[in-house]
Amino acid sequence: MKIVVLIKQVPDTNEVRLDKTTGTLIREGVPSIINPEDKNALEEALKLKESMGAEVWVVSMGPPQADDALREALAMGADQAVLLTDRAFAGADTWATATTLGIALKKMADYDLVLAGRQAIDGDTAQVGPQVAEYLKIPQITYVREFSVEDGRVKAKRALEDGFEEIDAQMPALLTITKEANKPRFPHAAAIMTAYRGQEVSCWTAADIGADPETVGLKGSPTQVKRSFTPPPKEPGQIIQRPPADAARDLVAILRDKNIV
Amino acid sequence: MDFTFSKEHQLLRRMIREFAETEVAPVAEEIDRDERVPFETIRKAAKIGLMGIPFPQKYGGAGAGEIGYCILMEELNKICGSTATIVGAHTGIGAMAIYLDGTEEQKQKYLVPLARGEKIAAFALTEPNAGSDAAAIQTRAVRDGDEFVLNGSKVWITNGDIADVVSVLAVTDPALGARGGVTAFIVEKEFPGFVVGRKEEKLGIRGSSTAELFFEDCRVPAENVLGGFGLGFLTFMKTLDVGRISLAAGCLGAADKALEMSMEFAKSRYQFGAPIAAKQAIQWMIADMAIEVEALRSLVYRTAWMLDEGQTGREFSTMAAMCKVYGSEVACRAADTAVQVHGGMGYMKKYPIERMYRDARITRIFEGTNEIQREIIARNLFRRVGLKIR
Numbered sequence: 001m002k003i004v005v006l007i008k009q010v011p012d013t014n015e016v017r018l019d020k021t022t023g024t025l026i027r028e029g030v031p032s033i034i035n036p037e038d039k040n041a042l043e044e045a046l047k048l049k050e051s052m053g054a055e056v057w058v059v060s061m062g063p064p065q066a067d068d069a070l071r072e073a074l075a076m077g078a079d080q081a082v083l084l085t086d087r088a089f090a091g092a093d094t095w096a097t098a099t100t101l102g103i104a105l106k107k108m109a110d111y112d113l114v115l116a117g118r119q120a121i122d123g124d125t126a127q128v129g130p131q132v133a134e135y136l137k138i139p140q141i142t143y144v145r146e147f148s149v150e151d152g153r154v155k156a157k158r159a160l161e162d163g164f165e166e167i168d169a170q171m172p173a174l175l176t177i178t179k180e181a182n183k184p185r186f187p188h189a190a191a192i193m194t195a196y197r198g199q200e201v202s203c204w205t206a207a208d209i210g211a212d213p214e215t216v217g218l219k220g221s222p223t224q225v226k227r228s229f230t231p232p233p234k235e236p237g238q239i240i241q242r243p244p245a246d247a248a249r250d251l252v253a254i255l256r257d258k259n260i261v
Numbered sequence: 262m263d264f265t266f267s268k269e270h271q272l273l274r275r276m277i278r279e280f281a282e283t284e285v286a287p288v289a290e291e292i293d294r295d296e297r298v299p300f301e302t303i304r305k306a307a308k309i310g311l312m313g314i315p316f317p318q319k320y321g322g323a324g325a326g327e328i329g330y331c332i333l334m335e336e337l338n339k340i341c342g343s344t345a346t347i348v349g350a351h352t353g354i355g356a357m358a359i360y361l362d363g364t365e366e367q368k369q370k371y372l373v374p375l376a377r378g379e380k381i382a383a384f385a386l387t388e389p390n391a392g393s394d395a396a397a398i399q400t401r402a403v404r405d406g407d408e409f410v411l412n413g414s415k416v417w418i419t420n421g422d423i424a425d426v427v428s429v430l431a432v433t434d435p436a437l438g439a440r441g442g443v444t445a446f447i448v449e450k451e452f453p454g455f456v457v458g459r460k461e462e463k464l465g466i467r468g469s470s471t472a473e474l475f476f477e478d479c480r481v482p483a484e485n486v487l488g489g490f491g492l493g494f495l496t497f498m499k500t501l502d503v504g505r506i507s508l509a510a511g512c513l514g515a516a517d518k519a520l521e522m523s524m525e526f527a528k529s530r531y532q533f534g535a536p537i538a539a540k541q542a543i544q545w546m547i548a549d550m551a552i553e554v555e556a557l558r559s560l561v562y563r564t565a566w567m568l569d570e571g572q573t574g575r576e577f578s579t580m581a582a583m584c585k586v587y588g589s590e591v592a593c594r595a596a597d598t599a600v601q602v603h604g605g606m607g608y609m610k611k612y613p614i615e616r617m618y619r620d621a622r623i624t625r626i627f628e629g630t631n632e633i634q635r636e637i638i639a640r641n642l643f644r645r646v647g648l649k650i651r
Contacts, residue, residue: 031275055395065414189310189323197324205563 001054003045005078006101006116006132007038009062009069011123017229025122034069038115039076041177044082045115046077046185048149055079057108060091061100067201075187075195084207088133088249091218093124093163098131103209105136113154114174118143129176142176163255267326269471273325276330279587280309281340289341292468293616302344306409307378312352316360320368321365321376327503331510334560337513339518341467342620345511350469351375353507354628355382358428358500359447362488370393371426371447382422384504385415385448385496387476393633395430396439396494402446407483409433409446411454411476419627421472422457425450428500429476430493437491445493447485454479457620460469465619482624501629503568505581508628509561509588515621516557516595520550523602537602546598554593560584579641582634589624589631 011030019026045056058073061084070081084104090101103109109150114133119126126142133140141147145164147156153171158165161182180186187195206213214220238254240247255261266274284305292299306312306530315330316322323329324499329354338345356375359367359382374380391397415421418519419646427448434442448455458473527538562578567573575636596618600607607614626632639648 068268068272071268077271087300121314153518186280187272188308189276189314189325189329192273192276192312193269193318193324193329196267196272 001048001052001112002108003048003061003113003115004057004105004111004112005042005045005053005073006040006129007042007058007060007069007073007130008035008120009060009066010027010035010116010120010122032065032068034072035117035120035126036124037119037121037177037179039117040179040181041115041175042073042076043182043184044147044177045113047182048113049077049261052149054112057111058081058145059084059101059104061085061092061097061104063090068203071092071195071199072187072192073200074201075191076185077187077191079201082124083201083203084209087201087217088206088211088213089217091221093221093223094125094127094214095131095222096216096218097127098135098172098219100209100211101128101217102135103211103216104204107204107209112171113149114138114172116174116176118178122222126176129174133174134225136172136174136232138173138175140168141167141173142175144175146181149177149195178251223249265379266332270325270329270332273323273329274336275337276309276534277333280306280311281336283457285337285340285344289344289468290613290616292341292343293465294610295618296462296467296470299344300423301336301382303347306348306529309448310377312348312378313356313376314352316356316372316376317449319641321373323557327506327568328391328562330507331565332512334507334510334535335514340466340513341468341513342515342617343466345393345514346419346466346469346559347381347423347622348389349507349511351382351424354384355420355424355426355428355504357385357388357495358445358487359426361499362445362492362496365513366484367447369488375426380425381420381423383420383427384497384500385418385421385427385529387415387417389414389416392412393630394445395497398430398432398443400429401435402433402444402481404433404483409444409481409483409486409572410478411448411481412460413447413476415469415474416460417627418474419469419471421474422460422470427455427474428473428497430488430497431476431604433491433493439494441491443493444490445487445496448479448481452479452481463623465616465621465623467619471535499573502573502578502581504628505585505634506564506568507560508624509557509584510565512588512592512621512624513554513557513561514590515617516554517591519595519599519614520554522546522548523550523599524548526603526606543602546602550595550598553594557588557591558585575641575644579638582629582637582641586631586634586638591623592621592624630641 009032012033017026049056050053056078057080058078058080074081116129130140141156143158144156145159152171155168240250281345310323310340313322314326314333318324340529359372363539369563375382385508388398402409429448433444454477456475461471516616528536530537567577599614600618603614
């Protein structure tokens with residue numbers, strides 16, 4: 001079995017700060033990490049590798065420094081790492097990103113399972129996984145908390161807002177994994193050293209994967225960021241500390257004043 | 262000149278920091294209070310290769326060198342002095358002696374399981390009548406056929422009661438003294454006549470165990486002579502040289518953490534309507550701590566780099582001794598200042614500053630007192646100008 005895990009390198013913060021004038025992310029001084037739920041996806045792949053044997057590939061589209069995220073994945077136990085990096089890929093929205101990843105996956109051809117994190121902490125779109133599945137025309141199961149593989153089929157439990165859904169799909173299939181699925185392992189110290197000193201990350205350019213420059217990067221992006229901004233903070237609440245009857249009267253008066261009642 | 266850590270060392274640090282925060286921190290207060298060795302933490306650390314960080318991968322280590330090992334000790338000691346002490350006695354001196362001077366067979370037999378953390382090591386030098394005067398040890402080893410018979414006792418041995426393998430120094434020829442008359446041995450806890458004595462109660466690093474060891478006609482195979490017959494003193498001194506860098510790296514972690522916590526506290530503690538960080542008295546304390554922390558960081562990692570580059574002569578010895586003195590004194594000063602910045606809160610058991618203050622104190626004493634280190638430094642310096650001090 002060959003499992004491909006899609007990972008994204010993100011700034012290590014849940015509160016991404018924006019440059020007020022340019023509207024872009026401030027990355028200086030913020031260390032980069034593997035997107036947390038992508039690590040959960042990788043952990044699922046590594047568990048399958050241990051339980052039933054599998055070759056685990058990690059693939060990322062990003063700038064050259066995304067190499068570090070892929071090395072960390074190798075240190076955790078991935079077998080092969082591919083970095084899709086090319087100036088032509090820059091400025092991609094989720095669809096152009098999914099297209100690029102999809103073209104690379106088609107090149108790999110013989111995958112049985114594609115795993116991705118539910119969403120990235122810097123964009124929160126949760127779109128790339130599903131879009132890759134659409135591009136490849138393979139079944140997709142999102143928000144997966146647990147799953148099993150048997151006889152060429154995958155059986156997964158999806159976490160919905162009000163319960164769970166069990167879905168059975170034919171492989172190859174793409175699953176997006178939630179953080180509740182597992183606790184990702186620590187890489188072994190020796191594996192960290194080997195990931196940098198004895199293993200390779202393959203770099204594939206647009207030409208390498210035969211991508212039409214019109215379909216990837218900024219040019220291949222149907223959506224464009226018009227403006228990014230930090231919403232103004234919520235005004236602090238007000239506590240009315242009076243006997244209940246008086247407090248109720250005050251509250252109604254305030255609500256009337258604000259035309260709420 | 263390049264002062265940046267390699268990418269692999271950066272990732273190693275991030276992994277160790279996360280491990281320390283998620284696996285070590287939750288029990289740090291409890292193991293100190295109950296004087297309990299955190300075996301579960303040691304097992305988890307072993308599983309991800311943290312018990313053999315500096316040793317080559319062919320001996321079961323991580324192959325991260327002395328720099329990698331210093332990163333481990335720095336990050337661990339930020340969180341828990343006891344856990345760092347257990348790892349330090351195991352890796353930095355116990356197993357290190359075998360790595361530095363063991364034969365290939367000894368490394369395969371002992372170093373590999375130690376580096377993997379399947380077994381625990383200790384280093385036994387100090388005796389009731391021989392501490393700083395290491396050459397005055399009285400534990401005797403007498404040859405009997407294919408074995409040596411050891412008699413004597415060791416005191417204050419970190420990991421003494423939990424170790425599977427102990428590097429032990431004993432006198433083999435009293436007439437020759439330290440140069441030629443002392444031999445190092447690898448002793449397994451199962452060897453007949455190896456007896457663990459009392460476990461000590463301590464001021465700090467209480468989650469690590471410190472015990473007496475007795476050798477009562479303890480029979481050690483001759484093949485377990487470590488580093489050559491009569492050359493044990495050299496093996497032990499060489500091991501201590503190396504151990505001193507990582508000890509100082511631990512001190513760096515403790516001092517850096519004391520600084521970080523003091524800044525955090527000074528920022529959030531309001532007196533006279535403003536954070537106490539606005540007071541010059543506090544600012545100067547913080548600035549002084551930061552200066553010492555950065556000076557120590559440079560000293561520690563430069564010396565670790567020297568070792569990784571194979572520069573192990575007298576210059577290195579001098580630097581290692583400087584690391585030990587400066588590191589321990591910076592750690593103690595930083596802990597003391599941190600208590601002062603925290604005021605009453607720094608004195609209460611409820612907060613980790615109190616524990617850090619107690620844990621720091623031992624570093625000026627063990628692995629060679631600072632007084633002995635200053636002697637080593639001065640002696641080496643005078644040698645450069647042609648004066649040999651005995």
